[in-house]
Amino acid sequence: MIQDLHAHTYYSFCSQDKPEKMVETVIAGGIQQLGICDHNYGVGCARTEFCWDQGTKLNADYGKTLNRYYDHMNMIRDKYSKKIKILCGIEICTLKAKDSYTLPTNADVSFFDFALIENLDHPNSITGGDLFAYAKRCGCPVGVAHTDMFAFIESRGEEPYRYFRKMAEAGIFWEMNVNYDSIHGFKSHGYVSEFFKNKQQQDVVKKSGVRLSVGFDGHIAAEYKPDRVKSACKLIQDMGIRLAFADR
Ligand SMILES: [Zn+2]
Ligand SMILES: [Zn+2]
Numbered sequence: 001m002i003q004d005l006h007a008h009t010y011y012s013f014c015s016q017d018k019p020e021k022m023v024e025t026v027i028a029g030g031i032q033q034l035g036i037c038d039h040n041y042g043v044g045c046a047r048t049e050f051c052w053d054q055g056t057k058l059n060a061d062y063g064k065t066l067n068r069y070y071d072h073m074n075m076i077r078d079k080y081s082k083k084i085k086i087l088c089g090i091e092i093c094t095l096k097a098k099d100s101y102t103l104p105t106n107a108d109v110s111f112f113d114f115a116l117i118e119n120l121d122h123p124n125s126i127t128g129g130d131l132f133a134y135a136k137r138c139g140c141p142v143g144v145a146h147t148d149m150f151a152f153i154e155s156r157g158e159e160p161y162r163y164f165r166k167m168a169e170a171g172i173f174w175e176m177n178v179n180y181d182s183i184h185g186f187k188s189h190g191y192v193s194e195f196f197k198n199k200q201q202q203d204v205v206k207k208s209g210v211r212l213s214v215g216f217d218g219h220i221a222a223e224y225k226p227d228r229v230k231s232a233c234k235l236i237q238d239m240g241i242r243l244a245f246a247d248r
Contacts, residue, residue, distance in 0.1 A: 001032060001033065001233065001237070001243055001246050002030060002031050002032045002033070002229065002230050002233045003031065003032065003033040003034070003035070003213065003214055003229075003233060003243055003244075003245070003246070004026060004031050004033070004034055004035065004214060004215055004216050004218070004226075004229045005033070005034075005035030005037070005087065005089070005114070005116075005143070005175070005213040005214065005215050005244065005245070006035060006037055006091070006116060006145065006175060006177065006213070006215025006216060006217045006218075007022055007026065007034060007035065007036050007037070007215075007216065007217075007218045008022070008036075008037070008038050008039070008091075008217070008218060008219045009022050009036060009038055011038035011039075011042045011043050011069055012038040012039045012042040012043075012091075012219065013039070013041075013042045014039070014042075014183055014219050015038075015042075015183075015219040015220065016220070017219075017220065017221045019036065019072070019073065019076045020076065020079075021221045022036070022218065022221050023036075023076060023080050023084065023086065024221075025218075025221040025222075025224050026084065026218075026224065026226070027080065027083050027084050028226075029224060029226025029229070030226055030230065031084065031226060031229060031230075032084060032085065033084065033085045033086075033087070033245065033248070034084055034085070034086050034087070035086075035087040035088075035089045035113070035114065035213075035215070035245075036073055036076070036086060036087070036088060036089065037088075037089030037090050037091045037114070037115075037116050038069065038090065038091065039090075039091050039093060040066075040090055040091065040092050040093055040103045040107070040109075041093055041101045041102075043065060043066060043069040043090060062104050062107045063107060063108060066090070066107060066108070066109065067111075069090075070088055070111060070112065073086070073088040074088060085248060087113040087114060087245060087248070088112055088113050089112055089113055089114040089115060089116060090109055090112050090115050090116070091115075091116045091118060091145060092109070092115050092116065092117050092118065092138070093118055093119060094117055094118065094119045094120065094122075094125040094126045094127050094134065095119045095122055095124050095125060095126075096124050096125070096126045102126055105126075108139075109138050109139065109140060110138065110139030110140050111140070112140050113140065113141070113245075114140055114141040114142065114143060114244075114245075115138045115140055115141075115142050115143070116142075116143050116144070116145040116175065116215075117131070117134060117135075117138075117142060117143070117144055117145060118145045118146065118147075120134075120144055120147050120152065121147050121148070121151070121152040121155070129152075129156060131144065131167070131172065132166065132170055132172075135170055135172050141171050141172075141173070141244070141245075142170075142171075142172050142173075143172065143173040143174065143175050143213050143244060144172065144173070144174050144175060145175050145177065145215070145217075146175060146177035146179075146189055146217065147174075147175075147191070148189075148190070148191035148194075149163075149164075149174055149191070150191070150194075150195075150201060151191070160201075160204050161204050161207065161208055164204060164205055164208035164209075164210040165208040165209065165210070167208070167210045168208050168209035168210040168211070172210070173210065173211040173212060173213050173244035174205075174210060174211075174212050174213070175212070175213045175214070175215050176192050176195065176212055176213065176214050176215070176232050176236065177189050177192060177215050177216075177217050178192060178214060178215070178216055178217075178225075178228040178229060178232045179215075179216055179217040179218075180225055180228060181217075181218065181219060181220055181223040181225075182220065182223060183219045183220065183223075184217075192232075196232075196235055202239050202241070205241060206239060206240055206241050211241070211242050211243060211244040211246075212236050212241055212242075212243060212244065213243060213244040213245075214229055214232045214233050214236065214243065216228060216229050
């Protein structure tokens with residue numbers, strides 16, 4: 001199974017490509033399962049009349065725009081259903097620094113196939129570091145995006161195996177983010193390279209039963225690197241670790 005569960009489209013303001021362009025690029029790269037998950041703050045504005053300068057007013061129609069986005073992605077899913085399996089997700093900013101970035105507390109995301117949580121390990125995260133409570137609030141399967149979970153777990157004074165085991169029981173997966181593009185200054189994630197060479201970490205994750213996901217976090221179709229996605233998927237499965245939604 002080759003999956004990429006983290007792709008952006010023009011619904012994210014840091015991305016310009018149409019969903020079709022993203023999907024076709026991913027298909028051409030040989031990916032079998034794609035998770036589109038735009039930033040909630042792009043989707044919530046839905047590139048329409050609700051724009052940045054309306055500030056917190058946009059929250060009133062947040063639900064409507066989330067639905068509209070979901071419907072659009074469902075159309076895309078149907079359009080390409082013979083070529084690729086598409087899941088419709090959303091990437092949730094949990095930073096409370098800027099009002100219009102954070103997902104409003106009353107916004108319903110439970111109808112999405114999954115949600116990726118970002119900034120879990122940030123001191124200003126509205127999760128307060130409580131992954132399990134926030135996952136419950138989402139009401140859909142949740143994954144942790146681009147976070148060094150071993151460092152996060154240690155910072156909470158918890159034991160890695162037990163924490164990952166709890167994640168597995170709650171159906172929360174952990175993303176291996178293999179991004180390498182200009183949007184992120186061609187930086188790669190240290191926790192991912194560490195995990196791929198650290199046998200001890202691999203054993204903990206494997207025994208816990210927690211699932212991993214692979215995401216390129218693509219924002220620009222022209223900079224997509226399917227080989228990074230493929231090799232990460234292969235490495236994980238060779239370790240005997242299951243990918244999130246591998247059975248879908
Ligand atoms: Zn992110
Ligand atoms: Zn992202």
